[in-house]
Amino acid sequence: MGSSSSISSAHLLRLYDRFESLDRDNRGCLSPDDFEALGGLAMNPIGGRIMEAFFSSGQDTVDFSSFVRILAHFRPTDRNRNKEGAQQELPSSRTRKLKFAFQLYDMDRDGKISREELLQVLRAMLGLQVTEEQLQSIAERAIQEADLDKDDAISFDEFKKSLEKTDIDTKMSVSFLK
Amino acid sequence: MPPFTWAVHNLLCRCLSIPISAWFTLLCLFIIVPAVLGGCFSIRSLYLRTLLKIFEVSLIWVPNITKKVQNQNPLTSLQQEIRGSASCLCSDHEFDMADIFYFCRRGVESIVDDEVTKRFSAQELESWNLLTRSNYNFHHINMRLTLLWGLGLLTRYGILLPLRVTLAVTGISLFLFLTTLVGFLPNAALRSYLSEKVHMMGYRMCVSSLTAIITYHNRENKPNNGGICVANHTTPIDVIILASDRCYSLVGQMHRGLLGMIQRGMVKSSPHIWFDRSEVKDRHLVAKRLSDHVADKTKQPILIFPEGTCINNTSVMMFKKGSFEIGCTIYPVAIKYDPRFGDAFWNSSKCGLVRYLLSMMSSWAIVCSVWYLPPMDREEGEDAVQFANRVKAAIAARGGLVDLIWDGGLKRAKVNNAFKEELQKLYSKVLVGDHEDQSERMEIQKKKDSTTRQ
Numbered sequence: 001m002g003s004s005s006s007i008s009s010a011h012l013l014r015l016y017d018r019f020e021s022l023d024r025d026n027r028g029c030l031s032p033d034d035f036e037a038l039g040g041l042a043m044n045p046i047g048g049r050i051m052e053a054f055f056s057s058g059q060d061t062v063d064f065s066s067f068v069r070i071l072a073h074f075r076p077t078d079r080n081r082n083k084e085g086a087q088q089e090l091p092s093s094r095t096r097k098l099k100f101a102f103q104l105y106d107m108d109r110d111g112k113i114s115r116e117e118l119l120q121v122l123r124a125m126l127g128l129q130v131t132e133e134q135l136q137s138i139a140e141r142a143i144q145e146a147d148l149d150k151d152d153a154i155s156f157d158e159f160k161k162s163l164e165k166t167d168i169d170t171k172m173s174v175s176f177l178k
Numbered sequence: 179m180p181p182f183t184w185a186v187h188n189l190l191c192r193c194l195s196i197p198i199s200a201w202f203t204l205l206c207l208f209i210i211v212p213a214v215l216g217g218c219f220s221i222r223s224l225y226l227r228t229l230l231k232i233f234e235v236s237l238i239w240v241p242n243i244t245k246k247v248q249n250q251n252p253l254t255s256l257q258q259e260i261r262g263s264a265s266c267l268c269s270d271h272e273f274d275m276a277d278i279f280y281f282c283r284r285g286v287e288s289i290v291d292d293e294v295t296k297r298f299s300a301q302e303l304e305s306w307n308l309l310t311r312s313n314y315n316f317h318h319i320n321m322r323l324t325l326l327w328g329l330g331l332l333t334r335y336g337i338l339l340p341l342r343v344t345l346a347v348t349g350i351s352l353f354l355f356l357t358t359l360v361g362f363l364p365n366a367a368l369r370s371y372l373s374e375k376v377h378m379m380g381y382r383m384c385v386s387s388l389t390a391i392i393t394y395h396n397r398e399n400k401p402n403n404g405g406i407c408v409a410n411h412t413t414p415i416d417v418i419i420l421a422s423d424r425c426y427s428l429v430g431q432m433h434r435g436l437l438g439m440i441q442r443g444m445v446k447s448s449p450h451i452w453f454d455r456s457e458v459k460d461r462h463l464v465a466k467r468l469s470d471h472v473a474d475k476t477k478q479p480i481l482i483f484p485e486g487t488c489i490n491n492t493s494v495m496m497f498k499k500g501s502f503e504i505g506c507t508i509y510p511v512a513i514k515y516d517p518r519f520g521d522a523f524w525n526s527s528k529c530g531l532v533r534y535l536l537s538m539m540s541s542w543a544i545v546c547s548v549w550y551l552p553p554m555d556r557e558e559g560e561d562a563v564q565f566a567n568r569v570k571a572a573i574a575a576r577g578g579l580v581d582l583i584w585d586g587g588l589k590r591a592k593v594n595n596a597f598k599e600e601l602q603k604l605y606s607k608v609l610v611g612d613h614e615d616q617s618e619r620m621e622i623q624k625k626k627d628s629t630t631r632q
Binding site: 015018022035038039040041042043044045046047050071074100101104105121122125126127128129130134138141142146154159162163166168171172173174176 | 272273274275276277278279280281282283284285286287288289290291598599601602603605606609610
């Protein structure tokens with residue numbers, strides 16, 4: 001739990017309570033069923049992919065430390081407590097968030113977002129609301145804009161570059177205490 | 179004094195080694211007499227006002243309190259977020275790799291905290307009421323607060339809890355004894371009259387043993403015979419709270435042990451409907467027994483909680499349609515607990531009934547409001563589900579609760595895809611636009627191109 005030692009104890013307590021309430025059979029770990037029972041996740045178009053992120057190491061259960069480790073990606077970077085006094089987000093947390101998002105696209109974990117993978121994500125987010133041609137044209141445009149070395153796929157660096165002006169911090173942060 | 183109560187008090191006092199007279203005077207003066215006679219409000223309101231004053235004072239000692247963040251409606255915030263700032267003049271938004279962030283964040287938010295599961299854990303307070311069980315965000319802040327909390331702890335466990343437990347034990351034993359007695363009476367009219375009195379006495383003593391301070395509103399709408407009373411469910415104590423105002427027939431499973439004994443005792447003097455475990459599954463049998471009971475106008479109204487499970491009193495969840503299919507008058511009742519003095523919600527997965535009751539008895543008080551709503555009938559062309567939703571909306575509006583469409587049993591079931599489609603539709607509108615919009619824009623674009631060429 002080395003990297004997550006930067007999470008405050010109040011947050012940890014809150015996450016542990018949440019972990020316990022999700023763990024319906026009280027086994028000390030979460031299974032895919034526990035995630036699927038969440039209405040909010042089931043109605044999310046990419047809910048399945050987010051779930052995959054928790055089970056990524058090939059196991060079929062998630063224990064508390066993995067749960068916290070993944071959710072730590074979404075910790076809001078607390079700008080007031082930054083020791084240097086700088087107002088920008090820490091580069092490591094930005095990279096972590098970007099890596100998480102990249103993995104949502106790159107399902108086979110080969111380090112590149114291929115055209116098919118992009119099409120799959122678009123299809124998930126849009127469902128049956130758009131035609132196949134519209135989908136293809138959207139994917140085509142996205143790849144042309146981001147793909148700098150023209151290998152017809154988007155690598156992590158290209159992904160990072162295309163998002164350098166975006167404020168990742170607010171978009172990918174979830175507050176744990178409500 | 180009947181010898182029975184003497185024996186009980188004798189035993190208790192020997193255990194506690196306090197002179198009988200002192201103990202008895204205390205009990206009699208402050209609790210039993212007001213309980214039997216139906217309440218003594220001035221002392222109770224004084225008690226509550228003092229407590230509130232103390233909480234206010236303790237609030238000043240806490241440096242800053244985290245304010246709750248309002249949860250936005252997911253459908254409107256999608257448009258705001260993905261379209262970006264208002265400075266973007268073009269209404270057409272092109273797909274950006276960052277669009278996925280919105281969905282990702284919403285997904286993780288629902289893992290960390292979601293509408294349904296949130297209703298099954300106790301409500302969080304904005305200020306602390308000196309009970310550690312409602313203490314999520316507060317840790318040791320300063321000495322004064324901890325001292326105050328310690329003092330509160332002593333009062334609650336040392337004085338309030340023993341008094342209440344004694345009262346509860348006395349009350350229940352008296353109740354069982356008297357209902358059995360009344361059950362032996364041959365004359366039916368006298369029996370029903372006396373049984374009502376005995377039941378009311380029993381409920382009132384239970385109410386006092388919890389220090390439940392109940393305010394009834396709109397008493398003119400109190401349920402009449404030959405109907406079904408429905409209410410939102412937060413805790414098993416709901417039954418006691420409603421039943422101390424008028425007698426109901428209860429419906430439920432026959433339990434074993436102490437609860438089973440109480441159930442059998444209750445049936446001897448008035449018609450409750452207790453099911454065997456095997457019968458519960460048979461819906462037709464249940465419906466038949468209910469409608470038979472309702473058709474008999476001399477019998478008391480039935481009390482049912484259509485949610486089927488305990489919710490944490492911030493919202494009302496889906497009502498099961500069974501009781502709305504019978505076709506009789508429905509008397510809705512809204513119950514709202516004041517969480518500042520003690521959290522009444524029973525989280526059955528976290529603690530058992532006995533522990534729950536003990537924690538109830540060691541809270542400051544259980545303060546609640548009960549609103550009797552005007553009776554409702556099923557209208558022409560309305561089916562059971564729509565009727566149930568109408569009743570639910572009325573109860574939620576009266577009690578100031580959130581009206582949710584989710585099923586309380588949802589925590590163990592999957593949800594339908596209608597919501598997923600809504601989100602997909604909205605996102606596609608943002609990206610691709612409506613057909614009319616698109617053709618219009620294409621026209622405008624063509625005109626622009628032709629003018630620039632010129």
